[in-house]
Amino acid sequence: MKNILIAVLLVFSVSLFAQTGQNSTFVKITQKKCLKNKGTKLILKEVLSDSRCPEGVSCIWAGEAKVVVSVYEGKKFIKDEELVISGKNHQINKEWFIKYLSPSQKNITSINVVPYPKEGVKINPTAYYIKIGYIK
Template identity: 40%
Template sequence: MKISVFFLALLHSAFLALQEPVPPKYSIHTKKLCQGDMMHLGSKGIKFKKVVSDSRCPRGGAITCIWAGEVKVLVEFYEDGKLKGEKVLKGSNISINDHEVVAGTGISIVDFFNQEKDLKISSIAVYPYPDGKSDISANEYSLDLQISEKMVTD
């Protein structure tokens, strides 16, 4: 009995391996933006306006934090060169042993644009990460922005 189950599983996996790969359902757009920069998606654009607040727990052991904190950034949405709206995005990318861990956001932004496709901010990360030694000036900040756009399927 065990041998027949093994061969059935082996045969099943062989059939799965021969199938055509499933086309991706989403197109991923990634860009690093400095304050004032814009990410273009065809006629649409997302502009990194400014950092509203940054309460992330500084790197290193000098300060003990009760929570990881968060960073808030203001972004503007444009279509055909016209401002369509703005939104404050919250992120909590944290530093663990000098590695950044970026939290996904899943924020739908389709309401800002004239389209029916699913368009989401899938992750944001704000740099530099606070070190607790010095303040970060506004022009030092950058934003890693990842947008996922649902592809139209036939």
Template identity: 35%
Template sequence: MRTILTFICLFIFSWVTAQDNEQIASPVIVTKVGIGQEITFDGITIYFKEVLEDSRCPSGVTCIWAGQAKVVIEVKEKGKLLSQKEIIFGQTKEGEITNKTLFDYGNYRLKAFSIEPYPEYEKITDVTTYTLLVYKEKK
């Protein structure tokens, strides 16, 4: 009887698993760049030049269109301008594309994450308070 009970217990416990092997994504670590400021990653400098538009729907309001924010950044290496890009956050219009890649180099890519602050109802955003959130991503 004891042998049968032991066999049954071993059989039942062989089907038990502790937990699923689920891969958890690492958190994205961003760097804030104020308007008119620059940040350097491994010799590549990202300069947050200007905000062209911020028509995002303010928080606390229901809008027909979600809106968008457009910014201009410059990519430099050792002071030399490599490119100037327009980055769009939010909904795109016909013919526009959303490409938040700022620069590709080696095994990494610099990308724009978002722009802050988000517009609020009946509050005018001071242009000098805008910050661009940038992160480095492995290809």
């Protein structure tokens, strides 16, 4: 019985160490238009709503942020896409961003709208950006 327990603990500890070697890198999708370069560009056009539970408040659900992201190919506008950023939509959003990010950024680990709301603090609409974590 001790041997089985030791084997299980060994496998568990090896899997934990395997996770710690992965460092996320981040890319920001901002509201700034930088269309000088060639290739696909994503720009945060607008935050339609932010119903995420503010820090310092107890909420029944975590909430979500609805955003509009503009897609450009070089200087040419392609389309606007409305996305709902929440835990339940993570896979859908991940698949959408993978279509437009560079090959080195396609192993997405997180998608967040920043800044996160705080109780009693109004967020300036121009301060928002989308932060995408990925593993190289």
